[in-house]
Amino acid sequence: MTVKASQKSASSIRSAAVIGSGVMGAGIAAHLANAGMRVLLLDVVPQSVTAEEERQGLTLADAKVRSRLASAAVARMSKAQPAQLYDPAWTARITPGNLTDHLTALGDVDWIVEAVIERLDIKREVFAAIDTVRQPGTIVSTNTSGLSAASMVEGRSEEFRRNFAVTHFFNPPRYMKLVEIVPTADTGPEVVQLLSELCEKRLGKGVVIAKDTPNFIANRIGTFGMLVTLEDTLRFGLTVEEADALTGPAMGRPKTATFRMLDLVGLDTLLHVVDNVRERSSDPSEQAIFARPALLEQLVAAGRLGEKSGAGLYRKVKGRGGSEIESLKLDTLEYGPKRSVSSPVIDAAKAAKGAAAKVKALLRTDPRDRYAKFAWSTIKKTLLYSAAQVGIIADSISDIDRAMRWGFNWELGPFELWDAIGLAESVQQMQKEGDEIPSWVTAWIADGHQSFYRAADNKRAYAAGGVYKLEEQEADMISLAALKASGRTVLATSGASLIDIGDEVALLEFHSPNNAIGGDILTAIRQATKEVAKNWRGLVLANEGRNFCVGANLMLLLMEAQNGEWDEVEDIIRFFQGSMLDLKRLDRPVVAAPHRMTLGGGVEACLPADQIIFSPETYFGLVETGVGLIPAGGGCKEAAGMAAERALAASNGKPGADLQPHLNALFETIALAKASSSGYEVSRLGLMRPQDRVIMRQDARIAEAKRAVLELDRAGYTPPAEGRIRVAGREGKAVLKVAVQAMQLGGHISEHDALIAGKLAHVLAGGDIQPGTEVSEQYLLDLECEAFLSLCGERKTQERMSHMLSTGKPLRN
Template sequence: MSTNIPFHRIKRVAVLGSGVMGSAIACHLAQCGAEVLLLDLPSDEGPRDAIAAGHLKKSLKGKPSPIYSKRFAARIETGNFDDDLSKIAQCDWILEVVVERLDIKQQLFEKVEQHRRPGTYITSNTSGIPMAMLVEGRSDDFKAHFCGTHFFNPPRYLQLLEIIPAPHTRQEVVDFFMAYGEKILGKQTVLCKDTPAFIANRVGVFAIQALFHTVQDMGLSVEAVDKLTGPAMGRPKSATFRTCDVVGIDTLVHVANGVAQNCPDDERAEVFGIPSFVQHLVDKGHLGSKSGQGFYKKVVQDGKKEIHALDLKTLEYNPKQKVKFATLDAAKQVDDLKARTQLLFQGQDQAGEFYRRIFADVFAYVSHRLPEISDEIFRIDDALRAGFGWELGAFESWDAVGLEAGLKACADRGLDVAPWVHELVASGATSFYSAADGKRTCWDVASKTNTVIPGQEGRIALALLDEDKTVWSNSGTTIQDLGDGILNIAFHTKMNTIGAEVIEGLNKAVDLAESDPKWRGLVISNEGANFSAGANVGMIFMLAVEQEWDELDYAIRMFQNTTMRLRYSGIPVVAAPHQLTLGGGCEVCLHVDKVVAHAETYVGLVEFGVGVIPGGGGTKEFVL
C-alpha cells in the first residue's frame, strides 16, 4: 500500500472511549510512537478522570499485556469528555471507540465537530454500524475525512485492521490508513465494503455458527470440537469454544444477530440463528471468561483446580474428557499444513466427516460473498487469517483440499456454489491462487483472469521464490538468492530447532558468501511460526543418557565454532528473528553483525530451565 501523505502527520491521537477496546487500542498506538489522549465519561465520584484512568490501569495489568513495555504508557494522557474534549483540537487523528449504539456515537460526533480542526482524520471502531448512518448531519469536511478503522481484540496480538470507506471519504484518506496501518501499526490492513459485519466477522462468525449446528447434528462434545479445530487444522490453540469464552459469548451473539437482522437475503440466514445451548449460556449470564464460566469453567475439587466443560445435551458441567480420532493421529505425522488439511478432509472416521461438513459450509458461503463484501478473493482470506488466527484462509483451505474435492463436498451437503467458481473450473484452472515471477497471484472474478495481488512491492516471500533461486539445501535448511548479491538461509526443522543439519547449513551459507565475490551479505530468516526454539535438546538428552560424551563434546564445539564463524565472517550477517527465539536461536542472533527483530520476538537463553548451560557462546556474550 502506498500514500503520498507522510506518516509523521500522525503525532497525537485522541481515543474516545476507554473500555476494553479503547484502552487496548490506546496502548497499541502509544507503543507505535503516538502520543495518545484517552477520554471517557466524567466520574461521579473521586477524580473526574477516574473512569479513563481506571480502565487504562486495568488494561495495563491484563495478561497477555496490551503493551510491549509499561514505559510506553507514559505517552497516554487520560481525561473526560466534559472537561477535555477541547483538547482534540491538538490531535491529528480522532478515533471513536464508545459503546456500539448509533445514537450515542452520533451524539459524540456532534460534540467532536465543535472542537475538531478541519482536515483532521476521524474514524470509528464500529464492528458493523453503517458508515453513512454514523456521519448523518456532519459537515462536508467531517465526512470527507471519516472512515471506519475496525481493530480486533486484542489489538496488540491480532493483526487485522479493517478499513471501511464512507460514501464521501476521500480516496487519499483511505490510502493513508491502509498504508499507516501496515507500516506504522504493524497491521494487516484489509479494505472492506460497508456491509454488515464487514469481512472478517461476517465470514468468521458464520463459520462458528455453522459449526455449532454441525456439532448439534453430529453429537460432538465441546472437548472433541476444540481438539479438532485447534492447531491440527491451523487454527489457534483456543480452537472454537475456548475462543468463544475468551472473546465473550455475548459478543458472538451480538454479531450473529446483527447479520441475521441486516442480511435477510443471505442464502444461509438460518445459520445465524442462535443454537439452544448458546442461548442457554446467555440467559444464565455465563458469557465466558468475563463472567467466570461459559463453555468451560474452573472448579476446585479436593483442593485441586480442574477445568470442566459444558455437556451440550444436558447443559451440565463435567470434567474434561480426553478424545481420540484416527484422522488426528495420522495428521500428527504431517508438518506441512496444506498437506495436513487435505489429510483431515479425506479422513474416513467421524473426524473426517466433521471436517468435510465444516469446510463445505465455509467454501460455499465465501463463494457467494463476492462481490457482496469484497471484490477480491485475497481480502477475505487476509481478514480471516489476521482477524481469526486462521493459518489458511477460506480459499487457501479450498486450494489445499483441492478445487474439485471442495466442490464435491459442497454438492454432497446440498450446497450451491456461486457460478463464478464453475467458470473458474471451466477455464482449466485448478486453484484460486498461484505464483508467477516470485509474486502471488489469485483469480480475479471480474476479469476472469489471474492477477497479481497488490501490496507485494518491496517484499520478499521465500516460499514464492523460483526454484532457480535456491542455491543449496539440505533436510533442515534452504539457502536462497534474494537478489542484489544477498543470500538468505532459512531453517525448516520442527520448530526450527538447531541440530546437525542447521549447523551444516549455516557453515555452508558462510562458505558460499565468502568464496564468491558476487555475494555481498547473508540474512538468517525464515517464514515459520517461530525463528528458532533453540538447540535440539532431545538430541543432547539422548547423547547424555547414552553417555556419548565425545559426540556430545563434538556437537557443542561445532555449534560454538559456527556461531564464531558468524561473528568473524568476511561478509555482513543479519538475523531477522520473530516470535520464539530461544536458546541456540538467541545465540545465533548474539553473534551476527545486525539484528532486525520483529516487534513480537521472545528472545532469551532458557536452557537453565531444563538444567543445561548455554553452550553456543551465549554465556560468553552475556558476560561481554
Template structure:
C-alpha cells in the first residue's frame, strides 16, 4: 500500500513518549499524545473546584509530562512554535480518535500485561492498515502481538528510539515473523529520510543490537577499571573523545542515563541469556555498580552517582568524583598517561587507535583489555543478533555516539594485529574471523569505486552496504581529490560538482582554508558547474576564523597584516557570493563566526537540522568583519516595507550579534535570519552533502546567473546610531555590560547603521565591509580585546572585562 504519514498517535507521555511526540512535530506531523486518567483529585484541584469530569483533571498526567518536556534542556523541539502541532488527551476520552491516525506508537510502562491490554483496545479502534509500533527496549516484540488480529500483526513492529530522540540518531526496527515486508521497508525508509535516523534492522533478541553490545561494553569497562585500580576521572578520559567517543565517557554516561536504567537492562540481559549467551555472566554487576545501586546513588536523577556536584565555599559549582576505596567524593584530578601524551599529535581518531592499543602504560593495557573483550563478544553475536557486521557498527555509532563501530575500530588497529592481542589475553573471537583471514581477506570493510563494502560472513565475500545511493561519503572518495593543501581537500563528486572539505582543527578558517575556497571557486568556474562546501567533521562545520593567528598579529601590533588578512577574508566571502557558478554551503553542528559568514554568502544553504549557527565575535571583543555585519544590514534592508518599524527589525539583528547568540537549531536560525526561506533543512546528517550537490545541480540547470554586487542597502545613519547608543548607555548604567562591552557595541551600532550619515540612505556592500574592517582593526588594538582572545585561546571563557 502507498503510505503517507500525516498524523501520529503516541500512547504514553513519559519522558520517551513526550520526546518522540516532539520529534514527529519537528518534521511537521500532527501528533496526538495520550496518557492515563489520574485516580484522584489533588488538593490543589479540589481548592479550585475542579471535578473528575474536568479536562484539567482528566489530562493532568499528559499535561504535566508534556510541560516538563517543554521546559527540559536540551530542547526536544526545533522551535517552541512546533508545540502547537501536538494535541493532548487521555486513553478514556480520546483513544477512539486513533481511527483517524496513520501510525500509533506505544510508549507505556514496560509491562507485558499492560501493553497487551492496551493493544486489545487499539486493535478494535484502528483502521485496517494502520501502523502500530512499540518503543519497548526490554520486552520481546512478538509477545506483544500475540492474540491480535491478522491485520494488526502484519502492520506491527518494534521501533526503538534512543533517548533523546531528537539528538540520538539510532532507530532500531524490529519486525516479527508476521510483520509484512512492505511495512519493514517503509519503516526503514521513513526513519532514515523523514526522521533523520540511522535505521538499523534488528532481530527480536534481548536488547536488540545497540543495548546488547553497548551495555556489555559499559559494564565490562567498569569491571576492567575496577581490576586495574583506575579512577573515575581516568576512565572517562580514556573512554572519551580521545577514543572517538562522547565527552561523557563511561561513568558520566551512566550518571546521565541513570544507573537504575543500566541495571534494569543488564538484569534483563542476564536473565534472558541462559543457554544462549556464552558471556552471560558479564552482565552480573561489578561490585561498585551494585554498591551504588544499593545506596540509591543512581546519577543525575538522585543528585549523585559516580559524580556529585556541590557548591564550594565561594558558591561556585564543583564536580567531585567517587573514590571507589572510600566511597567518598573527591575533587577531580588531572589525568595524564604516557600513551595519551604520545597520541596528542594524531588528530585523526581512526589513525590513533593503533597507537592507543600499543601503549606500554596502564592506558595501553586498558585499551587492549577492553577492546579485545568487546570485539570477541561482538563476533559471537553473529548471527544471533544480526547477520551483518555493518548493522552492529551502525547501531553502536548511532546509538551511543561513537565515531567508529566495533569492526571499524578493529580494522583501524589491523585485524591480524588485534587478533594477536586477543589471543594473548585468551579472548579468541568466533571461528568466522579466522576463516575470513585464512581466505586472504584482511579487513572487515573496504572501498571500491567510491562505495563501501563489508565482509559478508555467509557468502565469505564482500558486499556493498545497502542504502549508500542516498549518501555521498567523502571518506570513500579519496581517489577523487583534485586538489588539496594542509587545510582543505577538493573532491570531484560527480555530475559537474566540486566539494570543498575543510580539515583544519575545528575546521577554523586560516590561510589554507581561504586558499581552498578561492581555489574551489576558481576550478568550479573553469571546469565544473557548481561548488558545494561541506564536510563530515564530527565537532564543527567551522568554528570560525583562526583566532590564534589573529591574536599573534594583534599582540605584535601588525595592523597591516591584520588588515590584509581581513581584506582577503572579505574578498573570499564576496567571491563566494558573486561567483559565476552556484556555491552551496552545507553547515552542520557548529557554524560560528567565519563559518556563519560563509553560510550567509552562499547562493543556497543546505543545513542539517542540528546546526548551531551564529556571529560570535563579540565574545572575544570584536565584531563580525567577514561580511557578517554587512550581510545582516543587507537582509534587514530587504525586509523593510512601507510603514514597517525599520529600526525594530535592525535592532533584532544588532542584538543577535551583540549577545553572540547562537541558534539552537537550523529552524531557529531561520527565525534569526541566518537562514532564509530559499534555504533547505535536512534531518539526516548522512544525506547532507548529497542534498547540497543536488541543490547545486538544480541551480545550474535552472539557469543560474551570476549576481551583481548590491548598491541598494538601506541604512539608518545617525538616527539608528543614536537610538542604539541610548540603549547601550542604559545597559551600562544598569551594570548589565562592561565599559568594553559598551565600546564594542558602539562600534557594531556604527557599522550596522552605515556610519555617520546624516539621514537614512542607500549604500553599497563594499561601503559596509570597509566600515566592518575599520572597526575590527580598531578593536584589535584594544588591550581588553586581547585579554578576551587570550582567555579563549587558553581553554577558558573570555573574561568579562
C-alpha cells in the first residue's frame, strides 16, 4: 500500500538512502545515522581497479571493488576530524553499495537524498534511475547548492515531482544548523511540511523555506557580501588583513571574516557560484553585480585556489620556528608576512559587548575614519541588496536573517543588523548618499515603524506585508531573549538572570564573559535557590550563549594565588562548593540543559541537578588538570559518588561491591582532562548518570528541561537525602598511584602531571582511610579544597593557568 507524505510523520522515517559518497554525501549519511536511521550509501561503480586491488587479485567484477567509493567513505567516517558521527560505532548503521548493483534497494527506503556532482545532466540521469525503482510516496530530495530544482525533475512523473524538493545542507552537515528547503511549483505542501519536521525534529536543524532561485538564500547573500567586500577593499586601498579585521567579530561575524572564509570555500568555488547567479539571471543589473572579479580570475588561473591548493588570499609557509601565515599583497599579488591590525575604530568595536554594540562602535567611533567608511560601505550595500531580495529569494525577512545566522554564522542577519544601527537614521544617510532604497522599506518607515522587529507575546514579530507578523516558533522551543524582552526577568546579577519560563518554572541563565563562573554567578545561584524554594515548582539551568560554561573564573584565581591571598582562594572554593550544595539540596527539582562547551566548573554546575538533558553538541568534561588543578566545586565528590553507585548497581545491591574498576575509569577521565566530542560520548567517559539523556534537537533543550522539571514535580518530588559515600580508601588510592607511576616512567606524563594526578587519586579514593569506609559529602569537599589550595601554590600550576589565559591552550610543563 502506498503511504502518502500527508500520512507520514518525522518519526516514521526510519531508513534513507544517500546517492553520492563525496564530502557532502558522506556527511549527510553520517548525520542521518546520528538521528538513528538505517542508511544506504550508494555511489558509481569505479571504472578501474587500484594498484592495491590489483595486487589482491581483484577485478571490476568483485563486489569489494564495485562498492569501493561508498565503502571508503564509510571507513573514513570513524576517523574524520571534525567528527561526522556522534559515536564512531554508528558506522554500523550505514550500508555501502553502488548504483548499479543496489539500485533496487531504493524501493525499500523512506527517504532518498541525492548528493552527486553539481551538474544538471548527471542529476537528471540519477533521478531517472531512481524513478524506475522508488515506491510511490517516497520523498526524494537533492542537496544542490544552487541549481534549478524544477529543471532537475523535468520529464519525471507528476507523482515524482510532487514528492520532490531541495534539502540544501551546509557543510559540515553535523555541525552547520541551516537546511534550506526549496520546493518547486509541483511540490506538495505536505512534503514541505514533512521535510521541515524531519530536518528540525529528527536532525536538529534550523529550516528556512527558500525560493527556486540561483543559490537560494544564504549563498546568494553571502556571495554578494564577499564580492562587495573585495570591491571595497580595492577601492579603499585596504590590505587583506585590514578587511578581515573589519568584517569578522568586529562586525558580528566569525573569525574567518571574508578572505579567510573565501580561502576555506575555495576561490574557484566562489567563481562557480558567481557564474551560476549571473547565467541564470535575466536582470542586467544583477548580472553586473555578479560579474567575475578580475583578481579572483587571476588567482584561480595561477592555481591559487585557497586552502585546498595551499595558497589563496593567505598561505601557510614553514619556517625554522614553525609554520607562519602570509597574506597576499593585492597590488603585487605576492605574499608577505601577515600583519596585525589595530586602530581606535577596531579597538572600540572589540571593547563593545554584543554584535549590535560592536557594529555601532565600528561605524560611529569616527565616521570619517577610512576603516569606518569601508565598514559602512560594505554593510550598506549588503543591507540594500538583502532588502531587494525579499519576495525573490524568500518570502520573509525572518527566513533571510535565519539563513545568514545559521548558514554563515553571522550573529545578526541583515535586517537584525539594520535594526541595530538604526533603521530610519541609516536610511536617511543612504538617501543622502544617493542610494536607491527598496520601496517597501521606505513605505515601512513612512508608516511610522522604527524597526523591522519588535517583541510581541513573548515572541518576536517581523515586518511582513506592511504589518508585524509573529515569527513562527515550534511548540518545543523557548526563547530566553524574547522572554527577557517581555519583562519576564525575576532577578539578575551582572553574571546571571533568573527568568520566568512559564508554568511556575524558573530558569537560571549565565551571561558572564564566556559564561565563566565567578562570584556574580555564584551569588545568583544562591539567590535563585532561595527564590525557587519559596515561589516556584522547579529550576532549569540553561542559557543561549555560545557555550554553556567554559569553567570557573581562572583569572581571578590566578591573581589571588600569585598574590598569596590563600584565605581569598579558600573563600572562593568554599563559596563555589556551597553554591553547588544549594542546588543539590533545593527542595524543588533542578534540571540542567548544557550545550557546546561545558567544562570544569560548568560540569560541576550540572552534576548537582536531578537530571541533565544533553544536546548532541555538548563537549562535557572535568578538565581542570589541564591547568594544573583538580575539580574542587564538588566535581571529585560527585565522581566518587558515581563510582560507588555503579559498583552497587553492578553487584545487584550487594554490600562491599568492588569499587576499583569504576573508580579507575573516572580517575582516567578526570586525570587526562578528557572531554566528550558529543553529548552521546558523555556516557563513554563515565560522566552520564542513569537519569540523564541526550535529545537530538538542541533548540528544544530548554523546553525539554522544563518538561522534565514539571514531570518530577508531578511525581511528588523530594530532594535526595544527604547520604554517605563509600570510598576505596588507601588501597584504592595505591592502585591509582601505581597507574600514575607507570605513566610517568613511560614518559607519557611529566613530573607535575604526576603530582596533580596523585592529589586527584587522594581525593577520589577518600584519602588514607580504611577501604570501604562511608564518608560524608563534606569530608570529600574538604579533601577537594585542600588539594586545590596546595596545587594553586605550585609555580608550575600558576604557569599553566597563565598560559591558558594568554593562549587558550594547555601547557605541558
